[in-house]
Amino acid sequence: KAGVTQTPRYLIKTRGQQVTLSCSPISGHRSVSWYQQTPGQGLQFLFEYFSETQRNKGNFPGRFSGRQFSNSRSEMNVSTLELGDSALYLCASRWDRTEAFFGQGTRLTVV
Amino acid sequence: GIQVEQSPPDLILQEGANSTLRCNFSDSVNNLQWFHQNPWGQLINLFYIPSGTKQNGRLSATTVATERYSLLYISSSQTTDSGVYFCAVERRGSYIPTFGRGTSLIVHP
Numbered sequence: 001k002a003g004v005t006q007t008p009r010y011l012i013k014t015r016g017q018q019v020t021l022s023c024s025p026i027s028g029h030r031s032v033s034w035y036q037q038t039p040g041q042g043l044q045f046l047f048e049y050f051s052e053t054q055r056n057k058g059n060f061p062g063r064f065s066g067r068q069f070s071n072s073r074s075e076m077n078v079s080t081l082e083l084g085d086s087a088l089y090l091c092a093s094r095w096d097r098t099e100a101f102f103g104q105g106t107r108l109t110v111v
Numbered sequence: 112g113i114q115v116e117q118s119p120p121d122l123i124l125q126e127g128a129n130s131t132l133r134c135n136f137s138d139s140v141n142n143l144q145w146f147h148q149n150p151w152g153q154l155i156n157l158f159y160i161p162s163g164t165k166q167n168g169r170l171s172a173t174t175v176a177t178e179r180y181s182l183l184y185i186s187s188s189q190t191t192d193s194g195v196y197f198c199a200v201e202r203r204g205s206y207i208p209t210f211g212r213g214t215s216l217i218v219h220p
Contacts, residue, residue, distance in 0.1 A: 048207070088152050
């Protein structure tokens with residue numbers, strides 16, 4: 001079966017803009033989580049959506065938001081981009097609180 | 112929150128050598144996974160191992176939950192094993208995964 005699909009793979013944005021990233025989970029999986037990976041901070045948990053509801057949230061400012069649709073696809077939005085938001089954004093899919101499977105990531109560069 | 116420490120931070124091997132990577136965590140956990148991050152950034156699942164021992168080819172893993180550590184063994188390493196290995200745990204009752212800082216492995220031919 002198809003794996004976790006993230007789009008786009010690469011993105012370049014200007015400071016102050018906003019960006020939307022997309023994640024399509026494995027078919028049948030109801031949980032989608034988002035992570036930010038930077039060289040300085042490592043892999044940090046952003047939030048988790050389960051059945052269209054945010055179930056868990058990490059310690060990120062309100063500029064980072066997300067949502068999940070009825071087909072379990074999820075989007076993540078970052079508003080008013082800052083240089084420090086440059087990172088690899090990873091999405092993970094799982095059935096519930098079980099083994100997580102990751103997508104290939106979206107590499108965001110803010111200039 | 113839970114603390115996750117991986118060691119060693121860096122490892123350089125010759126092809127064919129064996130290695131052991133360690134993951135220590137500071138609290139009881141529901142879940143533990145090992146991942147290999149390839150050069151393109153994708154996290155590849157290696158093991159889902161909250162407790163016990165599992166083997167998959169040249170790789171095996173053991174988690175001793177009562178002593179709060181997990182080990183990943185790589186035998187007869189190959190150049191394609193190069194990359195960063197991450198351990199991720201979920202503290203019991205939390206279900207929010209916390210990643211270690213990873214072990215960067217380089218295997219020379």
